[in-house]
Amino acid sequence: AIDPNFAESRERTPLAETDLDIDADYDVWGDVDEPDRLGIHGTHVAVDFDVCTGEGPCLENCPVDVFEWVDTPGHPASEEKAAPVNEAQCIDCMLCVDICPVDAIDVDGS
Template sequence: MPIDQEFYKKLKPVARSEHGYLIWGPGKDGAAAESDEVKSAYESAGEKFEPLGVHGTYVAVDFDDCVADGACLPACPVSVFEWTKNIGFSGTEEKLDLTDKAAPVRESDCIWCMACVTVCPTEAVKVDEALVSVAENAESSLDAAESSKSE
């Protein structure tokens, strides 16, 4: 199941990652939920599978469709991606297990080459330079919502 090309129109920015990129939700049951190997990895790790949403905006990875293949990590010439659980690592063999995800931790470094998009087996990655302004507007909205909660 590929990433929804208009996720930013249908989902809401729900959080900011520790790396600063936006997380869009709510998540869904995607390719990861349908994979017996991924489900088994969650079970082995003692974790419950839960929808995780789309991580990033102009370099977006639908974590619910990501099956931790890792092809996007070495394909990227500017190292936009890292594993979420094996922090600091970006090799295909460095994932901890199939519950790990390729996070766009250096989203702003993207050079729009689309290498990650072309190698993703589940089409979970979307790269679109036009969404930089969408990210900026969504960040402002998220900041406003967070500050109104703290008042």
Template structure:
């Protein structure tokens, strides 16, 4: 079960982090929602494999600590989603399909 590709329509914006939107629900530390609009990362699916961080040629991602989260205690945060060049490398390498990329 990966990220909902329609989360932008199906979920409410519940906050902002590092300049990107957070789509709920959020109930920290167990439920963290989806971070990002152009590059969305489902923090509830992300297992902190790091392949997206390595694959991204324009440094869209960086680690964000999520202590107490049952899936992983860090996540690949799309803090620089505006730099995305839509190469889809992150989507293609994510082992749990936690990432969705759509142009604005």
């Protein structure tokens, strides 16, 4: 499961300053070492890419389309991840947190 204290326990890096080829402008938390370690993506809506198994109930059910698929070839948990590319649109409904089968998502909505 994602560590909800990631903002205290991990270093923040703007996505554009990582080697990841993802078209978004959120921050990444923790070390990135492709393909095995991809970090936690996003801050208000945070997805631990190293936990995500790419099943997609968050992406399919988010009422405001916060998530988009990104390819992560060679990652041990799954070769695509739900990236919170539109995290600023989140309305804090907590649906994604509740339905993620591997508890990969933390939403700081309180």
